[in-house]
Amino acid sequence: xxxxxxxxxxxEARWQDRWASDDLYRAVDFDESRPxxxxxxxxxxxxxxxxxxxxxxxxxPDVHARYKRMRGNNVLFPFGFDAFGLPAENAAIKDGIQPxxxxxxxxxxxxxxxxxxxxxxxxxxxxxxxxPGYYRWTQWLFIQLFNxxxxxxxxxxxxxxxxxxxxxxxxxxxxxxxDRCGTLVIxxxxxxxxxxxxxxxxxxxxxxxxxxxxPVVTQQTNWIGRSEGCEVDFTALTTDGGQxxxxxxxxxxxxxxxxxxxxLAPEHPLVEKVTTKEQRTEVEAYVEQARNETEIERQSxxxxxxxxxTGGYAVNPLNDERVPIxxxxxxxxxxxxxxxxxxxxxxxxxxxxxKKFGLPIRQVISPTGQPTELEEAYTGEGVLINSxxxxxxxxxxxxxxxxxxxxxxQGWGEPSIAYRLRDWLISRQRYxxxxxxxxxxxxxxxxxxxDEQLPVLLPETDDFKPQxxxxxxxxxxxVETTCPVCGKPARRDTDxxxxxxxxxxxxxxxxxxxxxxxxxxxxxxxxxxxxxxxMGGVEHAILHxxxxxxxxxxxxxCGLLSINEPFVRLRNQGxxxxxxxxxxxxxxxxxxxxxxxxxxxxxxxxxxxxFIAPWSDGGMWTESxxxxxxxxxxxxxxxxxxxxxxxxxxxxxxxxxxELVRLTHQTIRACTQDIEAFEFNTYVxxxxxxxxxxxxxxxxxxxxxxxxxxxxDALLQLMAPAAPxxxxxxWSATGHEYSVHQQPWPQHDESLAAVDEFELVVQxxxxxxxxxxxxxxxDEDHVRHTVLSRxxxxxxxxxxxxxxxxxxxxxxxxxxx
RNA sequence: GCGGGAGUGGCGAAAUCGGUAACCGCGAUGGUCUCAAACACCAUUGGGUGCAAGCCCUUGAGGGUUCGAGUCCCUCCUCCCGCACCA
Numbered sequence: 040x041x042x043x044x045x046x047x048x049x050x051e052a053r054w055q056d057r058w059a060s061d062d063l064y065r066a067v068d069f070d071e072s073r074p075x076x077x078x079x080x081x082x083x084x085x086x087x088x089x090x091x092x093x094x095x096x097x098x099x100p101d102v103h104a105r106y107k108r109m110r111g112n113n114v115l116f117p118f119g120f121d122a123f124g125l126p127a128e129n130a131a132i133k134d135g136i137q138p139x140x141x142x143x144x145x146x147x148x149x150x151x152x153x154x155x156x157x158x159x160x161x162x163x164x165x166x167x168x169x170x171p172g173y174y175r176w177t178q179w180l181f182i183q184l185f186n187x188x189x190x191x192x193x194x195x196x197x198x199x200x201x202x203x204x205x206x207x208x209x210x211x212x213x214x215x216x217x218d219r220c221g222t223l224v225i226x227x228x229x230x231x232x233x234x235x236x237x238x239x240x241x242x243x244x245x246x247x248x249x250x251x252x253x254p255v256v257t258q259q260t261n262w263i264g265r266s267e268g269c270e271v272d273f274t275a276l277t278t279d280g281g282q283x284x285x286x287x288x289x290x291x292x293x294x295x296x297x298x299x300x301x302x303l304a305p306e307h308p309l310v311e312k313v314t315t316k317e318q319r320t321e322v323e324a325y326v327e328q329a330r331n332e333t334e335i336e337r338q339s340x341x342x343x344x345x346x347x348x349t350g351g352y353a354v355n356p357l358n359d360e361r362v363p364i365x366x367x368x369x370x371x372x373x374x375x376x377x378x379x380x381x382x383x384x385x386x387x388x389x390x391x392x393x394k395k396f397g398l399p400i401r402q403v404i405s406p407t408g409q410p411t412e413l414e415e416a417y418t419g420e421g422v423l424i425n426s427x428x429x430x431x432x433x434x435x436x437x438x439x440x441x442x443x444x445x446x447x448x449q450g451w452g453e454p455s456i457a458y459r460l461r462d463w464l465i466s467r468q469r470y471x472x473x474x475x476x477x478x479x480x481x482x483x484x485x486x487x488x489x490d491e492q493l494p495v496l497l498p499e500t501d502d503f504k505p506q507x508x509x510x511x512x513x514x515x516x517x518v519e520t521t522c523p524v525c526g527k528p529a530r531r532d533t534d535x536x537x538x539x540x541x542x543x544x545x546x547x548x549x550x551x552x553x554x555x556x557x558x559x560x561x562x563x564x565x566x567x568x569x570x571x572x573x574m575g576g577v578e579h580a581i582l583h584x585x586x587x588x589x590x591x592x593x594x595x596x597c598g599l600l601s602i603n604e605p606f607v608r609l610r611n612q613g614x615x616x617x618x619x620x621x622x623x624x625x626x627x628x629x630x631x632x633x634x635x636x637x638x639x640x641x642x643x644x645x646x647x648x649x650f651i652a653p654w655s656d657g658g659m660w661t662e663s664x665x666x667x668x669x670x671x672x673x674x675x676x677x678x679x680x681x682x683x684x685x686x687x688x689x690x691x692x693x694x695x696x697x698e699l700v701r702l703t704h705q706t707i708r709a710c711t712q713d714i715e716a717f718e719f720n721t722y723v724x725x726x727x728x729x730x731x732x733x734x735x736x737x738x739x740x741x742x743x744x745x746x747x748x749x750x751x752d753a754l755l756q757l758m759a760p761a762a763p764x765x766x767x768x769x770w771s772a773t774g775h776e777y778s779v780h781q782q783p784w785p786q787h788d789e790s791l792a793a794v795d796e797f798e799l800v801v802q803x804x805x806x807x808x809x810x811x812x813x814x815x816x817x818d819e820d821h822v823r824h825t826v827l828s829r830x831x832x833x834x835x836x837x838x839x840x841x842x843x844x845x846x847x848x849x850x851x852x853x854x855x856x
Numbered sequence: 857g858c859g860g861g862a863g864u865g866g867c868g869a870a871a872u873c874g875g876u877a878a879c880c881g882c883g884a885u886g887g888u889c890u891c892a893a894a895c896a897c898c899a900u901u902g903g904g905u906g907c908a909a910g911c912c913c914u915u916g917a918g919g920g921u922u923c924g925a926g927u928c929c930c931u932c933c934u935c936c937c938g939c940a941c942c943a
Contacts, residue, residue, distance in 0.1 A: 254859095802923075851924075
């Protein structure tokens with residue numbers, strides 16, 4: 040047996056080459072002999088090197104996928120790159136590098152890093168969203184959605200980032216700022232493409248059959264924001280002496296008698312029709328001001344309520360009362376009907392508004408049934424008062440239902456449901472993305488590019504600076520084309536798609552990444568999908584995960600898929616923070632693992648990242664513990680190369696040997712449970728315990744027994760997912776068949792793992808007073824006799840007889856005096 | 857404000873059902889080895905007290921249930937994350 044020091048650099052390079060040339064991690068399509076297992080990590084942006092945050096996110100899933108393979112699954116564990124997007128384009132603007140070049144260099148760099156870290160990804164299925172072979176199908180899928188009526192073009196007030204000069208999705212506006220550059224976002228009216236995600240609002244609220252972390256489910260549910268209520272038609276009195284329907288949405292129809300004024304969103308079309316001559320100047324100024332407000336100014340709750348009276352009135356159908364109509368920016372055009380009934384007595388915002396502008400407040404709900412003094416809006420339950428025929432009803436029920444039924448019976452409105460979720464705006468006025476495959480013809484309007492003309496290739500250019508419209512608009516040869524229908528001159532859409540469109544279907548592409556005649560091979564998708572285990576950061580709880588769920592449902596309705604959900608089981612890793620917070624290139628606090636790999640080896644780094652913190656929690660990055668995992672591997676290397684009893688055939692039958700067998704089986708059980716549960720820190724801890732036990736006996740007679748050898752074999756197999764290189768090296772050095780990664784996962788024997796003796800804790804009046812060893816299965820009377828005859832116990836009892844005794848076998852003997 | 861998660865040694869952390877709090881590591885201290893340092897190995901390491909056997913205290917704070925609470929219940933504090941004028 041080769042002795043000598045553990046030299047990770049040499050071992051790791053050697054096995055990485057061997058695994059690559061043997062295609063050890065290749066997934067097998069249509070192999071029905073083993074259960075399939077599709078394990079997926081969220082693919083990274085190609086913004087630069089992989090940092091320790093990335094690696095922390097990937098090493099746990101890598102262990103889990105390797106474990107699944109040893110458990111006999113046919114594992115698909117692919118990797119790819121979310122390669123379109125702003126980082127490449129910003130680098131192009133800043134450093135003059137072509138985005139494609141920037142992306143390609145980063146991709147190669149990241150692949151090398153992943154290989155040196157020993158990741159078990161199937162790189163033969165690499166997906167690159169910026170490759171024309173990929174985005175051709177992104178475009179094709181866009182057209183399928185368009186043909187199905189799920190992609191549409193509309194003028195809309197959109198979020199506009201003045202610095203990046205692009206439109207943003209609602210999901211990309213964080214605290215009123217652009218989530219890329221932090222600039223305050225403003226509103227702008229533009230013709231844009233939308234995906235009709237709102238058609239799926241109710242279906243997206245259904246998480247049946249999904250094993251997802253509760254916080255993600257909650258976030259998506261809140262984001263979709265379903266509210267049940269009632270739409271009620273008030274009558275607006277227009278300035279020309281006419282009447283117009285003024286629909287409002289309310290979740291509180293029980294407060295309809297408390298309406299003392301109405302509020303329109305500044306963008307509401309009725310504003311113009313109800314504003315009187317006297318008020319016109321003031322209203323127009325206000326509307327103009329609201330339009331120019333940044334999101335953060337407008338949406339802040341600290342922002343004091345503003346608004347102006349239109350001079351116009353509306354009639355409440357329930358009591359025929361005339362109430363004034365105001366315009367205020369706290370009412371949003373994009374929610375409900377863009378108009379509200381204001382009930383200051385029972386709504387905090389209306390209350391604040393009424394106080395500020397001296398509007399009447401009428402109480403219609405009282406906790407006591409009698410009018411009370413209102414210091415603030417009363418939103419609790421109670422009894423209806425001042426409500427005509429509904430006086431005396433308790434609310435919420437039955438008042439809500441009764442009023443709603445009455446409104447409906449009178450033909451004044453309908454029960455209705457409002458959602459916070461808006462349609463997904465996907466147009467981006469940027470260069471580095473998939474071009475929107477639409478041509479505008481004077482005669483035929485928006486026409487999709489025919490399949491045979493796909494992909495619509497990104498044109499080459501050197502000018503990436505956005506000027507309020509996409510850089511593509513400046514490329515004449517690109518823009519000018521002909522109409523696919525009539526052949527007359529036409530113009531291309533010059534926008535590109537949101538990169539979240541690219542990432543909404545990449546997991547489908549992995550199943551058949553080289554398919555040239557379709558977005559994906561239907562048989563391959565049916566074989567592999569859905570993803571059994573998806574792993575990534577919680578920051579994608581609403582963006583990517585909601586979009587992907589929508590995509591699968593939409594493609595299903597296009598007849599392209601037969602599944603309803605993309606990801607069955609979801610697990611989120613915690614965040615690794617360093618210095619100023621989450622690691623990111625833009626923050627300049629990036630820590631790359633490469634140097635640690637050089638000094639300690641990939642296996643040590645892997646183990647360290649698994650060990651440092653629970654995978655789902657993350658934590659503060661520090662290198663101070665890396666020596667511990669390195670010492671562990673040194674120790675394993677020493678034990679195996681110096682003490683492995685290759686030819687041992689006999690057991691020696693000592694208690695120490697039984698103890699070692701027991702620990703081995705307990706370790707198998709613990710490691711299995713921990714990996715299943717994504718608790719990798721305790722998994723590594725179990726490996727260390729087994730190694731420590733072997734270390735303790737390695738110089739004794741026991742180290743020449745077959746059980747000692749079996750314990751080492753088990754240790755190597757159990758550590759193979761975490762420290763793949765050293766496990767392989769030592770597996771081979773001990774004369775086993777290549778490869779340790781193709782061995783079946785060890786099975787524990789419950790009877791061998793069971794203890795035959797336990798330490799019984801004796802408590803007197805709740806305090807631990809004694810401990811003694813008791814053989815398993817000793818009957819209670821015997822235990823009782825043994826415990827009570829202990830000198831320590833009888834001293835404490837001091838002649839008194841126990842009032843109560845509780846005996847929990849295996850655990851505790853509790854005496855109450 | 858609403859929703860979610862978390863508070864345990866000097867540090868990262870562990871703890872099936874409510875049953876020995878602090879496993880496994882890092883660091884620290886002492887020792888062996890060395891000319892010396894590093895490495896490695898051995899020992900100690902929550903706090904207090906005692907010569908010792910031991911005793912007392914300790915899981916953000918306070919209360920409760922229980923023979924027994926890090927774990928369950930109530931009140932409160934702090935931190936992190938998400939949403940935030942959604943009618």
